[in-house]
Amino acid sequence: MQVLERTTTSAPEGRAADVAPLIVARGLTKAYDTRATVLQGIDLEIQEGERVALIGANGSGKSTLLKSLIGLHSISDGTLSCFGHPVGPEAGRAQRLRMRRQTGFVFQKHCLVRRRSVLSNVIHGLFGEPGSWRAFSHSLAPLEWRNRAMQALADVDLEHKALHRADALSGGQQQRVAIARAIVRRPRLLIADEPAASLDPLSGHNVMELFTHLCRTQGITLIYTSHDMAHAMDYADRIVALKRGKVFFDRPVTKVAPADLKDTFDD
Numbered sequence: 001m002q003v004l005e006r007t008t009t010s011a012p013e014g015r016a017a018d019v020a021p022l023i024v025a026r027g028l029t030k031a032y033d034t035r036a037t038v039l040q041g042i043d044l045e046i047q048e049g050e051r052v053a054l055i056g057a058n059g060s061g062k063s064t065l066l067k068s069l070i071g072l073h074s075i076s077d078g079t080l081s082c083f084g085h086p087v088g089p090e091a092g093r094a095q096r097l098r099m100r101r102q103t104g105f106v107f108q109k110h111c112l113v114r115r116r117s118v119l120s121n122v123i124h125g126l127f128g129e130p131g132s133w134r135a136f137s138h139s140l141a142p143l144e145w146r147n148r149a150m151q152a153l154a155d156v157d158l159e160h161k162a163l164h165r166a167d168a169l170s171g172g173q174q175q176r177v178a179i180a181r182a183i184v185r186r187p188r189l190l191i192a193d194e195p196a197a198s199l200d201p202l203s204g205h206n207v208m209e210l211f212t213h214l215c216r217t218q219g220i221t222l223i224y225t226s227h228d229m230a231h232a233m234d235y236a237d238r239i240v241a242l243k244r245g246k247v248f249f250d251r252p253v254t255k256v257a258p259a260d261l262k263d264t265f266d267d
């Protein structure tokens with residue numbers, strides 16, 4: 001693939017400084033049950049085009065925050081808006097669907113359908129579009145969806161594997177297929193929960209480089225969690241550190257010192 005060179009991080013070019021944030025959270029609080037509050041009054045604004053790394057110790061609330069920000073988890077208190085609209089029960093079905101269409105998801109376990117072709121797996125990213133049953137297989141999908149999926153595969157440099165079975169690919173290649181599945185909707189926002197955690201160092205590096213490339217070329221906003229501090233420092237514009245469900249620090253990556261990272265993980 002063409003994106004092996006390590007690049008320096010910078011905000012995407014051409015971003016207007018005065019546009020409304022893509023995500024605004026105020027006093028965001030989340031409790032799964034009455035015994036423990038997992039997120040405690042999070043204030044956060046994320047601008048369009050930013051790459052934001054969420055870091056923190058196990059159980060600090062990174063995944064919960066990631067999923068809450070886009071309405072996959074309900075919040076217990078506070079306010080939250082995404083794409084300029086409120087997230088939560090007050091958002092109607094049409095609005096939730098609109099939000100989903102603008103968001104791509106990548107998780108540590110890519111959950112591809114092993115026996116299906118790579119192309120079909122990418123087309124599965126179009127479930128939720130009108131006529132979704134056609135997204136079941138590439139042979140049912142309209143030409144326009146197949147073309148979009150081939151373009152997404154080209155973006156992750158896997159066009160040549162389109163008709164291979166998903167389980168015939170390496171772990172790193174399968175994660176790139178999962179990224180193609182996430183970007184086939186042409187999302188404004190990509191949410192990635194430990195996207196490189198199950199990959200070897202080189203494949204992990206390639207996946208993070210690929211995110212950087214997609215964000216730069218397609219203007220996608222990226223929010224990802226990582227336990228790998230090199231992945232946080234090298235591929236984000238900004239780091240949000242959580243400690244016991246609160247924001248411990250939130251600053252541009254250029255202003256994060258090694259001591260900040262150490263303090264994040266100290267008890």
Ligand SMILES: Nc1ncnc2c1ncn2[C@@H]1O[C@H](COP(=O)(O)OP(=O)(O)OP(=O)(O)O)[C@@H](O)[C@H]1O
Nearest residue numbers: 032033038056057058059060061062063064065225
């Ligand atoms: N579905 C759930 N139901 C109940 N409690 C949950 C649920 N998901 C997470 N938790 C709890 O919320 C807390 C934060 O979990 P979360 O997965 O958000 O943390 P994390 O920082 O992503 O952790 P890790 O780095 O281990 O993935 C933990 O105490 C966890 O047990």
